[in-house]
Amino acid sequence: MSDSEDVRRQVEDFLYLEARLADESRYQEWEALVTDDMRYWVPAGPAEGDRDDSLSYINDNRARLATRIRQLCTGKRHAQTPPSPMRRIVSNIEILSDDGTEIHVTSNFVLYELAVQSKGRLRIWPGRATHILRRGDGRLRMAAKSVELVTAGEPQPNLTILL
Numbered sequence: 001m002s003d004s005e006d007v008r009r010q011v012e013d014f015l016y017l018e019a020r021l022a023d024e025s026r027y028q029e030w031e032a033l034v035t036d037d038m039r040y041w042v043p044a045g046p047a048e049g050d051r052d053d054s055l056s057y058i059n060d061n062r063a064r065l066a067t068r069i070r071q072l073c074t075g076k077r078h079a080q081t082p083p084s085p086m087r088r089i090v091s092n093i094e095i096l097s098d099d100g101t102e103i104h105v106t107s108n109f110v111l112y113e114l115a116v117q118s119k120g121r122l123r124i125w126p127g128r129a130t131h132i133l134r135r136g137d138g139r140l141r142m143a144a145k146s147v148e149l150v151t152a153g154e155p156q157p158n159l160t161i162l163l
Helices: 003-023 027-031 062-073
Strands: 034-043 056-060 086-098 102-115 121-136 139-149
Touching (some): 003 027, 003 121, 027 062, 056 062
Parallel strands (some): 034 139
Antiparallel strands (some): 086 102
């Protein structure tokens, strides 16, 4: 297997693991995949410009992300009591760049959420995710994730899940 094929396999494995942990509400394990300087961004429109100057549904630094995860883990987050069963499909994975330290990756996804706490509505969240994955201690970790929803310009229901 060539180096580029090995990197592609590692990236794909990482993205599939990240999706599975989020889908299964295994938030502490999901959090273990992130770096200390992680940024998590879901803009309320196209993912263009500076995230700090853009209207966002979510714009979390590492501390805010940790708070969000702690809240989800309490089992008392009413918007997620009981937790929504979820499954996502990740596809069209492209490695945009790899400088030996960081890998910039983009992919498409569709997340299916059964909002059991909201009359059992099936919510469908299609979008494009961009990750910055950083190499360290023999594994990949997530330094940034931005999620550009297809429906970003439309009113959104409660975004209490990890996209």
